Amino acid sequence: MPSGLSSPRCRPPGLPDLGERSAFVGGQRVDRVRRRRRPPLARVRRALGRLLLLLAVPAALGLGVRWLLTTPRFAIASIDVRGASRVAPERILAAAAIEAGTSVFRLNTGAAASRIVAIPEIRRAEIVRELPDRVVITVEERRPFTLVHAGRLHWLDEEGRLLGPSSGAVAPAVPVVSGLPEEELAALRTAPGPRARAAIALIRALLRSGSALTAEISEIDMSRREGPVLYTVDGIEVRLGAEDWEERLARLEGVLAQVATQDVRTVDLRFRDQVVFQRGGSR
Template structure:
């Protein structure tokens, strides 16, 4: 009797245990499903916030671009020209072609500088945008150091040999005589290099520079005396020797060989 009762109790208790395990499994599945749903909701919220942030950034960029491109506060109101003396400011402004009211960001500084640089008298041009409303044009004018007589008039050359103007030579600008007095000609280039290397005591007395070849450069002084220079080499040494020789009587002073100068 006792054994049967134990079996009966065991049989009756087993279904209860299975029912408890089943309820626990259902609860776990529900919890996991809820967690997954919450995670999906969290991801959606994160994506929504990220999308809103992107929209906000784009709006700021577009707004800033619109402000820069269209607001009159950042448009050209002043054009400043620096460094011009012989070239008129109006000529520079005409070549610049930058209208008042144009947004500064739309000013092509490089292209504007190229247009202004087409003025022959200018050696260099720089165009800068200066916020909020200024365009600054800085120019360097060519300085005439020599002139050449051509059938159409007197042409002015700078130290590099650029022929940039037809005009009367200013004081101190000397006559240049070569077979081909144009930019890039080797003889002209060396003759101008010698002129540029002369010490001030001689430079102020020069009236003409002549050169038939690279090794036949001569300096004619205003008083009629001549300094035979030879080529452009050792110009500093030749200048020092020439200063000493010019204190002596003579008409022709040859310093082409500075260690063996001669006077005639």
């Protein structure tokens, strides 16, 4: 009798394999695999575009720099010198060695400024490009401070640097320095020596005192080992010693007032709490 149940002796009807994928689904997966292995054409084009851009930017920059360095638009046409009063502008221009017609962008401003500062009378130099075709040189000159006797009179600045010979008969407002050794004088154009610095320090001490001593002292002799020797406008020799200058200068002002009417040739202040006089060749 037929029934819905099959006999155990009969082969069961075949059931479809639910795990099998249709050809449609399988085809989709195959296509996806193919797309991963072969990049799209748009991606290749983007990569080529980036590469071309990377190559084009340096080339454009190089062409731009070359144009800036060669175009007559930025060729130096004028050079102005400012701040010079004692040093002739022609001397500064010769030291700078800037050629007209050179591109302002080729100019090595640091090297040119260093050449200008090599002039003894120049303290600082600054070089500025003013586009399109001008260069401005601004200098700060060293100021004459006192005179040093070196065969002839030469100016010293406030640091003790030798500036150059005096152009004429000049009476400085501070004492003249003498007695510097030859080797120190030869080096003063590049760097102040120890005795020159000491003389400048002594002059500063005189100026700080605010007394009339600055006008009374005409010369500072730095040649002696025991310290500076001052000479007054009246010819009195003052042995100051190597230390305690400000205290000794304060004493000197009173001493000079006391001996103004006496025949005093030498005043020795090197001893503490004691002043030694020498009159007419005897103490």
